[in-house]
Structures are given as structure tokens and as C-alpha cells.
Amino acid sequence: xxxxxxxxxSRIIDSRILYVRLPCNxxxxxxxxxxxxxxxxxxxxxxxxxxxxxxxxxxxxxxALEKCIDEFKPSLLIYSxxxxxxxxxVGGRGGNPLQYSFEIFYAKNPxxxxxxxxxxxxxxxxxxxxxxxxxxxxxxxxxxxxxYNKDVRVIVGGGAVSIYYEQLSKSxxxxxxxxxxxxxxxxxxxxxxxxFQDERCYVVGESQPRQRLIHEAPTxxxxxxxxxxxxxxxxxxxxxxxxxxxxxxxxxxxRGCPHNCCYCVYTVVEGKQVRINPADEVITEMRQLxxxxxxxxxxxxxxxxxxxxxxxxxxxxxxxxxxxGMTDIHWAAYIRADNLTPKLCELMVKTGMNYFEIGIxxxxxxxxxxxxxxxxxxxxxxxxxxxxxxxxxxxxxxNYSFNVIDERTETIxxxxxxxxxxxxxxxxDKVEPAIFFIGLQPHTHLEEYAFKEDIxxxxxxxxxxxxxxxxxxxxxxxxxxxxxxxxxLQAMRQNPNDFGREVMNILEAMLxxxxxxxxxxxxxxxxxxxxxxxxIS
Ligand code: B12
Ligand code: SF4
Numbered sequence: 001x002x003x004x005x006x007x008x009x010s011r012i013i014d015s016r017i018l019y020v021r022l023p024c025n026x027x028x029x030x031x032x033x034x035x036x037x038x039x040x041x042x043x044x045x046x047x048x049x050x051x052x053x054x055x056x057x058x059x060x061x062x063x064a065l066e067k068c069i070d071e072f073k074p075s076l077l078i079y080s081x082x083x084x085x086x087x088x089x090v091g092g093r094g095g096n097p098l099q100y101s102f103e104i105f106y107a108k109n110p111x112x113x114x115x116x117x118x119x120x121x122x123x124x125x126x127x128x129x130x131x132x133x134x135x136x137x138x139x140x141x142x143x144x145x146x147x148y149n150k151d152v153r154v155i156v157g158g159g160a161v162s163i164y165y166e167q168l169s170k171s172x173x174x175x176x177x178x179x180x181x182x183x184x185x186x187x188x189x190x191x192x193x194x195x196f197q198d199e200r201c202y203v204v205g206e207s208q209p210r211q212r213l214i215h216e217a218p219t220x221x222x223x224x225x226x227x228x229x230x231x232x233x234x235x236x237x238x239x240x241x242x243x244x245x246x247x248x249x250x251x252x253x254x255r256g257c258p259h260n261c262c263y264c265v266y267t268v269v270e271g272k273q274v275r276i277n278p279a280d281e282v283i284t285e286m287r288q289l290x291x292x293x294x295x296x297x298x299x300x301x302x303x304x305x306x307x308x309x310x311x312x313x314x315x316x317x318x319x320x321x322x323x324x325g326m327t328d329i330h331w332a333a334y335i336r337a338d339n340l341t342p343k344l345c346e347l348m349v350k351t352g353m354n355y356f357e358i359g360i361x362x363x364x365x366x367x368x369x370x371x372x373x374x375x376x377x378x379x380x381x382x383x384x385x386x387x388x389x390x391x392x393x394x395x396x397x398x399n400y401s402f403n404v405i406d407e408r409t410e411t412i413x414x415x416x417x418x419x420x421x422x423x424x425x426x427x428x429d430k431v432e433p434a435i436f437f438i439g440l441q442p443h444t445h446l447e448e449y450a451f452k453e454d455i456x457x458x459x460x461x462x463x464x465x466x467x468x469x470x471x472x473x474x475x476x477x478x479x480x481x482x483x484x485x486x487x488x489l490q491a492m493r494q495n496p497n498d499f500g501r502e503v504m505n506i507l508e509a510m511l512x513x514x515x516x517x518x519x520x521x522x523x524x525x526x527x528x529x530x531x532x533x534x535x536i537s
Contacts, residue, residue, distance in 0.1 A: 015043075015191060018074035020141060021052040022081045022134045022158075023061060028241050029054060030250035030300060031158055031183075032080045036234060037226040038184045043191055049074075050235035053137070065137060066144050073148040076155070078187075079138050084131065084160035084463065085439055097123050098437060099492050101474055106485025124465055131463070135171045142173055155190070155201075157183045162269045163441060165202075166209055167463045174205035181269050182255070185219035214268050214443050223252070223277040225284035228292070248298040248332060249289055253282050253317060254310070257302040260372045261361075262445040263404065263438045263475070266302040274306050279317040283324050290326050297331040304333035304356075311339055318347035330354040338375050340383035345390040354394040357434075361401045363418025364411040365522040371404055372445065377418060378520045384425045396426055400500075401436045403480050404446070409511055414519035416508045421516050433500035435488070438475040446475065 017039065019032040029052050036048050051068045053061055100123055103116025138156060145152040156172060157179035165180050172178065179186055180200040189196035200216050202209045210216075232238045241247060256274040257267045286297060305314045321329070332355040340348075358380070362368055365377045384396075400415060422431045440446055442462045450456040456472055465473075476484055487510075491502035 015046050015076055016072060016074045017046060017048045017076045017078060018069065018072050018145075019048070019050045019078045019080065020065065020068075020137070021050070021054055022079055022137060023056075023058065023130070024054040024082045026054055026241070026247075027082065028247075028249045029080065029082075030252065031082070032078070033231055033235075034223075034226060034252070035078065035080075035183050035187060037231060038221070039187055039191065040227065040230055041224070042188055046191070047072075048234050050231070052235070052237055052240075055237045055240045061133070061137060062140055065141050069141060069144045069148075074145050074152065075149045076153050076190075077141055077145055078183075079141070079154065079156045080158040081134060081156060081160045082158050084164055085441070096492075098474070098488065101470060102485045102488050102492075105471060106482050107489055112489070120470075127465055131171075138176070139173055142176075153177070153190075155179055155183070155186070157181075157186075159269070162214065163265055163443070164463050165214070166442075167461060169202075169204045169209075172204050176204045177201050178204060178209075180214050181218050181271070182221075184221050214265075217273060218255070218271045220273070220275055223255075223275075223281065225281040225288070228285075228288040242292055242294060246296065247294075248296040249294050250300040251282060251286055251289070251297050252300045253277050253279075253304065254301050254306070254313070257306045259303075259306070259374050260445070261359075261374075262371045262449070263361075263401070263441070265441045265444050268443050270302050274310060276310070276313045279313070279320045282317055283320050286321070286326065286329075287324060290329065295329050297329060299331060299333040301333065303336050305336055305339040305344070307336075308339050311341055311344055315341075315344055315347060318344070318351045321351045322347065328352070332356060334359065336375070337383050337387075338379045340386060342386045342390065345383070345387040345392070348387065349391045353392070355397070357397045357399060359399040360418075361399060361404065362407075362411065363400070363415035363519050365520050366414075367404070367406060367411050369522050370406055381418075381421060381425070381520075384422060388425050392426075393430070395430055395432060396422070397432045397434050398422060399434045399436055401438045401475075402484055403476050404438055405449075407480055410514065410518075412507055413511050413514035416504060416511070417514045417516045417519045419504055420513060428501075433504050435500045435503050437484075440473045440475050 017036070019036055021029040021032050029050070032050055032052075036050055039046060039048060049068070049072050051065065053065065056064045096119070100116045100119035103112050104120055107113045107116060138154060142152065142154050154173060154175070155177040156168070161168060161178060162180045165178050168178055177186075177190070177196075178201060186196050186199040186201055189199060197203070197207065199219065200213055202213070241249060254274055254276045256270045256272060258272045258274060259267055261267070289297070305311060330352045332353065335356040335358060337358045360368060360375055360377065360380065361371060361373060363377065368375050368377060398419065400419070402412065402415070419431070419433055438446065440450060440456075440462075447456070450472070451458050455477070462473065487503060487506050488499075490506055491499050495502035
């Protein structure tokens with residue numbers, strides 16, 4: 001036993017871990033930072049290095065990675081892949097996908113259709129190039145590292161992998177571990193030489209992902225403040241993210257979301273159990289960044305206040321920010337505005353919240369209920385009034401996704417009424433309507449609904465973006481699909497720089513605005529109606 005333990009210890013100490021954040025827009029790579037910090041706390045003797053391809057020009061990706069591997073000679077390669085899905089309401093990496101697809105599907109003018117087709121092709125090219133490039137970087141890195149250590153292991157994880165873990169096995173090297181969700185517990189077990197297959201992962205070529213793997217609850221770990229002094233010592237490009245003064249650095253204050261919104265995968269990636277990071281630890285983490293000159297923070301939680309029972313935790317954290325004397329900071333987050341109190345509003349303003357996103361999706365209480373979102377829209381309005389009264393005078397992005405389920409002329413008119421009321425509260429220039437069309441994601445209730453309604457076959461590949469699947473994945477079904485398509489195209493033509501507001505104006509001019517009270521009242525569903533999405537579990 002003793003001998004076995006000492007063998008294990010020497011294996012741990014011999015590990016040399018290289019974290020490679022795969023190419024990504026400049027978003028602070030908080031995932032690998034937290035992983036490296038955790039591993040260091042548990043195994044302080046392990047040598048680690050962070051290499052962020054987000055800071056490298058595209059033409060140098062492969063050579064820079066190989067150079068790093070030659071220098072560091074890792075025995076464990078950790079690849080972090082943040083995003084794959086490129087459906088975005090605004091210009092994404094390959095252009096504006098919403099515009100292109102709507103041009104192809106809904107434009108009458110053949111030249112506009114052609115523009116959409118060419119743009120769409122360009123977008124597909126950039127999507128597949130990026131996929132291919134990342135997979136090739138993983139294989140190439142492995143091959144290079146094998147020069148120095150033939151037993152080197154590869155683990156792949158991160159936001160994108162968590163969602164497309166089933167599809168990715170086909171293109172990753174045999175023996176690679178594919179991880180879903182948080183990676184801390186998995187890395188710990190792997191480094192201890194323990195069996196790790198009960199964690200949310202599987203090994204390419206050796207095991208298949210368990211059924212509903214992503215729905216398994218993550219192993220809870222108590223998060224402590226990230227030690228940035230250590231991170232700086234293993235990451236030569238750390239300063240890259242400190243240079244721009246308007247850059248928002250990620251800090252996580254909790255994990256998990258208890259809700260069930262039909263289109264959302266966060267609640268399964270992070271799990272429904274909300275785990276709060278102790279406020280003192282969050283403050284210690286922020287303080288280190290603050291001392292480095294950081295003034296903008298993004299609380300990267302799925303939701304900063306996931307439910308009423310977490311209001312006290314938010315209050316505690318914000319009060320501690322006030323007490324810490326970090327008075328000149330700004331922060332942003334996804335906020336469920338149904339969970340605010342006047343006290344919390346006051347603290348939000350006092351601590352410098354200068355941007356937040358509310359994902360109500362629709363201004364019709366009836367539809368919000370059907371999408372299982374658990375929002376009371378009347379409460380949201382009242383809380384927004386409290387926030388304004390507390391002195392909030394910055395930007396709010398309100399996410400609307402039309403046509404998710406049961407949308408009708410009346411519900412569109414209700415959404416307009418709701419939006420106009422938000423404008424009355426915050427000021428029209430401060431409320432930015434972000435018009436999304438839901439990008440259908442695997443493991444969501446909406447996906448189940450699509451199977452049930454025969455819109456998609458269970459065998460579809462969510463990563464295969466052929467035009468006919470793309471049309472279904474960018475959720476905008478008929479009978480209203482073409483109507484919204486035309487409205488959006490008109491808005492893009494008339495006012496591309498203020499697309500969201502233009503869509504709202506066009507819709508109001510065409511359909512009018514409902515009385516606010518109608519938007520806030522959800523009629524009880526009649527028994528004879530066919531079962532809707534809200535009944536799928
Ligand atoms: C906060 C957030 C944002 C913020 C980021 C703010 C900031 N400054 O950091 C904002 C609003 C700006 C944003 C924007 C976008 N986002 Co976003 N965002 C998130 C969110 C909610 C949390 C991400 C996060 O930082 N979590 C905290 C850190 C600590 O976790 P993490 O990075 O995931 O790392 C952990 C694990 O993944 C794992 N892990 C990571 N790497 C590895 C590697 C290995 C080997 C292992 C074992 C484990 C592991 O361990 C880490 C520590 O626990 C996630 C959804 C979610 N709930 O995860 C989406 C998410 C990452 N975003 C996503 C997308 C698509 C985007 C956009 C591209 C959307 C768009 N179309 O415009 C943009 C642009 C991003 C860009 N690159 O340009 C997708 C990516 C997956 C996909 N669909 O392709 C996600 C998963 C949401 C989703 N389901 O669609 N986003
Ligand atoms: S949309 Fe927001 S509130 Fe709903 S499940 Fe997702 S993270 Fe939670």
C-alpha cells in the first residue's frame with residue numbers, strides 16, 4: 001500500500017500540465033484560470049502553464065502552440081474550447097448569420113437572396129474552418145507532445161465541448177478524455193490516478209457517453225479565491241487582458257441555475273443546484289484584479305440572482321464590495337430582474353453595475369409561462385422601477401426571442417406594450433431590445449419539442465450546419481416565420497445600426513400595441529387545448 005501511494009505521488013509530481021485555450025474572441029479565459037488555480041491548490045508541486053490562443057494571430061496558431069510544447073514538454077494537455085455555435089443576433093465571426101439566413105429564406109429580391117447565399121456560404125466556411133482548425137490543433141499538439149512524453153494524455157472541455165460532447169468524439173484522437181461542465185473534480189481524480197469515469201466525461205475509443213450524461217449533477221466543490229499571483233507566474237500573456245481599460249474580466253460568484261427555460265442549456269451544463277462561492281473569497285479574488293488596475297468585472301454566473309432565496313447572498317456580496325472600498329468599479333451580469341428588492345437595487349447602483357441583460361424572451365406573460373421561464377413580468381416591471389429609483393441610469397439589454405412557441409399577433413402586441421413600459425421606466429435610449437431567434441441547442445426542452453413535433457429527427461447532427469438544418473436550428477417556425485423574416489430584413493435595410501429598436505418600431509406600426517395589463521395577464525389554459533411545450537419533461 002505504501003509503495004503504491006508513493007508511486008502515485010511521484011506520478012502526480014511528475015505531471016506537467018499545459019492548458020491550451022483554443023482560439024477565441026478576446027474573452028478572458030476564466031475557465032482555464034480556475035482549473036489551473038484549483039490544481040495548484042490541491043497539488044502545489046505540479047508544474048503548470050497556460051497558453052491562450054486567443055492572444056495569438058491566426059496564422060501563428062500551430063507554430064506558437066508547437067513552440068510552447070517544445071519549451072514546456074507537457075505530460076498532460078488540457079484543451080479548453082469555449083464556443084462553437086455561431087448563431088448570433090449581431091455580426092458574429094463569419095458575418096451576421098441572422099441577416100444571411102433571413103435573406104436566403106425570406107427575401108423576394110433575387111439579388112438579396114444571392115447576397116444571403118454568399119454571406120451564408122462565407123459563414124459556413126468560417127464555421128467549418130474553425131471546427132477543423134481546433135480539432136487539428138488538438139491532434140497536432142498531442143503529436144508534438146508525444147515527442148517528449150509518449151504517455152501524454154489529452155483532455156478536452158469547456159463551454160462548447162459541454163454542449164457538443166456527443167458529436168466531438170468522431171473527430172478527436174483516440175484516448176482523449178471529453179469532459180462536460182466543470183473540470184476540477186475530474187482533473188483531481190485523474191491526477192491522483194483514481195478512476196475518473198464516474199465524473200461527467202468519457203474516453204474516445206474506449207467508452208461511450210452515458211445516456212443523459214450532461215444531466216448528471218456536477219461534483220460540488222467549494223470555490224476559493226483564485227490566486228492571481230500564481231496565475232501570473234504560469235501565464236506569460238496574462239497582461240494582454242489588463243491593457244484595455246474597457247475590458248470586462250470574468251469572476252464567478254456562483255454556479256448553477258434552478259430554472260427550466262425551454263431553450264436553455266446553462267441549467268444542465270452547470271446543474272440545477274446553485275452553489276454559492278463564499279462572498280469573502282469573491283472579494284479577495286476581485287481585490288487582486290483591482291490591484292492590477294482592473295475596474296470592470298463580469299459576473300459570469302448563469303444568473304447572478306437565480307431565485308429569490310439567493311437574494312441575501314447577492315446582498316452580502318455587494319455589501320462586501322462596498323465595504324472593501326472598491327468604489328470605482330463597474331460590473332455586468334445576466335440578471336433575473338424578478339428577484340430584486342429595493343435594498344439590492346440600491347447596492348447594485350452603489351457598487352457600479354453599469355450593464356445587465358434580462359432574458360425575458362417575450363413581453364407576454366402567457367408565452368413566458370409556456371416557455372417555462374418562471375418569470376412574473378409584473379414583478380420584473382416593479383423591480384425595474386425600484387432599480388431606476390435607486391439611481392440606475394445605465395444600459396439594459398432586454399433579450400426577446402420572437403416566435404418560440406404559440407406566438408400570435410396579440411402576443412407580439414403585448415411584447416411591444418411591455419417593451420414600451422420598460423422604455424418609460426429607464427428611458428428609450430437606455431433599453432436595448434436584443435432581438436434573438438433562438439438557436440436550438442441540444443439537451444434542451446425545445447429540442448425535445450422539435451422531436452415530438454417531427455421538426456427534427458432525433459438522429460440529426462446539431463453541429464452539421466447544412467442550410468436545411470440551419471433553418472430549423474435557427475428557431476423561427478411557420479406560420480409566423482416568414483412574417484418575422486420580412487420584418488427583420490426591413491429593419492436591417494432601414495436601420496442596421498439600431499436593428500432591435502427598428503424591429504420594434506416596424507412591428508408596432510404594423511400591429512399596434514396592446515394595453516399593458518393584457519401583457520401582464522396570462523389566461524388559464526383551456527383543457528381542450530393540445531398539450532404544449534410546458535408539459536414536456
Ligand atoms: C458569461 C458568459 C458570457 C459572457 C462572458 C463575459 C466575460 N467577460 O467573461 C458574455 C455575455 C460576454 C458572453 C458572450 C458570448 N457567449 Co457566452 N457564455 C457565458 C456563460 C453563461 C458562462 C461562461 C463562463 O465564463 N463560465 C465560468 C467559467 C469558470 O466556466 P467555463 O469557462 O465554462 O470553465 C469551466 C468548465 O467549462 C470547465 N472547463 C473549461 N475548459 C476545460 C477544459 C478541460 C480539459 C476540462 C476538463 C474542463 C474545462 O472547467 C471550468 C471551470 O469549472 C456560458 C454558459 C454557461 N453557463 O457555461 C456561455 C457560453 C460559454 N457562451 C456561449 C456563446 C456561444 C457566446 C457568444 C459567442 C454568443 C454569441 N453568439 O454572440 C458570445 C461571444 C463570446 C465570444 N467568444 O466572443 C456558449 C458557447 C457554446 C456554444 N454554443 O458554442 C455558452 C456555453 C452558452 C451557450 N449554451 O450557448 N458569454
Ligand atoms: S435562461 Fe437563464 S434563468 Fe432560464 S434556465 Fe437558463 S440560465 Fe436559468
